[in-house]
Amino acid sequence: MRKNQATLTDAEKQNFVEAVLALKRRGRYDRFVRTHQEFVMSDTDDGPRVAHRGPSFLPWHRRFLLDFEEELRGIDDTVELPYWDWTMDQDPEAAPWTGDFLGGTGRAADGQVTTGPFARGGGRWRISVRVDSRDFLRRSLGAGGGVRLPTRAELDSVLALSTYDQSPWHSRAEGFRNQLEGWRGVNLHNRVHQWVDGHMATGASPNDPVFWLHHCFVDKLWADWQRLHPDSGYLPRRPTRDVVSLEEPMRPWGDVTPADMLDHTRFYAYDTDAETGAGGGPGA
Amino acid sequence: MDGHHAGRHAAHPNRRRMLIGSGLALAGLAAATPPALAALPENGPAGRAAPDGPMRFDEVYRGRRIQGWTEPVTHHGPGGDGHHRSGGHGHDRHGGGARVLVDGRDLHLMRNADGSWISVVNHYQTYDDLRALARGAVDALDGAALIPLP
Ligand SMILES: [Cu+2]
Ligand SMILES: [Cu+2]
Numbered sequence: 001m002r003k004n005q006a007t008l009t010d011a012e013k014q015n016f017v018e019a020v021l022a023l024k025r026r027g028r029y030d031r032f033v034r035t036h037q038e039f040v041m042s043d044t045d046d047g048p049r050v051a052h053r054g055p056s057f058l059p060w061h062r063r064f065l066l067d068f069e070e071e072l073r074g075i076d077d078t079v080e081l082p083y084w085d086w087t088m089d090q091d092p093e094a095a096p097w098t099g100d101f102l103g104g105t106g107r108a109a110d111g112q113v114t115t116g117p118f119a120r121g122g123g124r125w126r127i128s129v130r131v132d133s134r135d136f137l138r139r140s141l142g143a144g145g146g147v148r149l150p151t152r153a154e155l156d157s158v159l160a161l162s163t164y165d166q167s168p169w170h171s172r173a174e175g176f177r178n179q180l181e182g183w184r185g186v187n188l189h190n191r192v193h194q195w196v197d198g199h200m201a202t203g204a205s206p207n208d209p210v211f212w213l214h215h216c217f218v219d220k221l222w223a224d225w226q227r228l229h230p231d232s233g234y235l236p237r238r239p240t241r242d243v244v245s246l247e248e249p250m251r252p253w254g255d256v257t258p259a260d261m262l263d264h265t266r267f268y269a270y271d272t273d274a275e276t277g278a279g280g281g282p283g284a
Numbered sequence: 285m286d287g288h289h290a291g292r293h294a295a296h297p298n299r300r301r302m303l304i305g306s307g308l309a310l311a312g313l314a315a316a317t318p319p320a321l322a323a324l325p326e327n328g329p330a331g332r333a334a335p336d337g338p339m340r341f342d343e344v345y346r347g348r349r350i351q352g353w354t355e356p357v358t359h360h361g362p363g364g365d366g367h368h369r370s371g372g373h374g375h376d377r378h379g380g381g382a383r384v385l386v387d388g389r390d391l392h393l394m395r396n397a398d399g400s401w402i403s404v405v406n407h408y409q410t411y412d413d414l415r416a417l418a419r420g421a422v423d424a425l426d427g428a429a430l431i432p433l434p
Contacts, residue, residue, distance in 0.1 A: 044394060
């Protein structure tokens with residue numbers, strides 16, 4: 001069960017952190033950072049785009065998170081990804097930013113995270129896939145250009161959009177996907193990257209473990225949207241220039257289509273599924 | 285609730301089977317590095333031909349030298365296939381021929397469909413012009429040097 005991070009027990013937090021650190025120690029974490037960075041740099045508005053700026057933003061990240069979660073579960077099979085509801089938990093001093101979980105914001109001088117398990121000084125979290133010379137995790141929670149976290153009302157306004165995505169299928173498109181991703185409209189997902197700042201503001205954003213909690217919530221929002229709009233679905237359904245349509249394979253996997261990713265209940269449940277009537281869906 | 289649990293338990297064997305090979309797919313990607321990465325130049329301005337567009341700025345901002353060029357306007361328009369242009373630097377593919385250097389080192393950048401810009405050090409924030417992007421990168425770098433991607 002993927003749970004809201006605010007409800008995790010101390011043991012659940014610790015198990016998640018230890019599994020992430022073990023992945024890093026075994027040299028299996030950084031390939032996720034590298035893959036993400038490569039897609040960030042190659043997904044363009046005027047060329048092929050898979051992970052960002054296009055309709056497959058949501059199924060690509062769903063599969064990316066599944067791969068990562070599978071790695072964590074290979075270390076500790078009690079672990080599942082938690083999600084961070086950034087409309088609720090907005091205090092930079094509170095969870096998930098506590099010393100027993102993700103650690104706090106960076107220090108003023110250089111943005112370096114100095115508390116919690118991912119502080120460079122602890123010797124367990126060195127940034128190796130990076131675009132500049134700094135090898136420590138950085139954050140400046142809420143300091144990035146006056147950005148504030150999205151409100152529930154803003155989120156609901158995006159969930160209310162009934163069209164999944166539409167032409168031109170990139171950062172200028174109208175529709176749910178692009179407003180959730182944040183290139184247009186109130187800006188949800190992109191804005192949260194900016195709010196955390198530091199590594200989260202870069203293409204190498206998975207260097208900050210909060211990446212997984214942020215994208216887990218984005219993933220949950222896709223499921224919530226599907227439930228609100230049972231008659232809407234993934235678009236485009238037919239092959240369309242530069243983007244991945246419903247039944248076409250996504251890079252880098254080559255054998256995974258958006259259609260394969262539509263029903264999250266094939267893979268996991270969210271803690272809110274039972275109360276909202278999801279779960280046990282058609283693929284389960 | 286029962287249905288929910290049944291669904292969840294049924295999901296896991298299925299899930300493991302579906303995820304087999306993911307490691308291979310991810311590992312394979314490194315070998316198939318996109319041109320933009322493969323073409324990252326040796327650092328330093330020496331010996332580097334400037335892009336063929338006009339230089340837009342060359343200034344010192346917060347102690348860092350920033351330089352920017354934009355593309356020649358003749359090559360491609362919106363939605364064109366400028367990213368297939370041959371003989372260019374890897375950066376041409378995404379920056380539409382534009383280039384920004386910070387202390388002589390290439391900053392990976394990309395043009396958005398609305399004409400704004402984005403760089404790899406500030407990738408969820410758009411800038412209206414290249415100079416603002418370069419200054420934003422200097423702010424984000426906070427004294428650190430750009431390095432080629434691993
Ligand atoms: Cu991403
Ligand atoms: Cu993201």
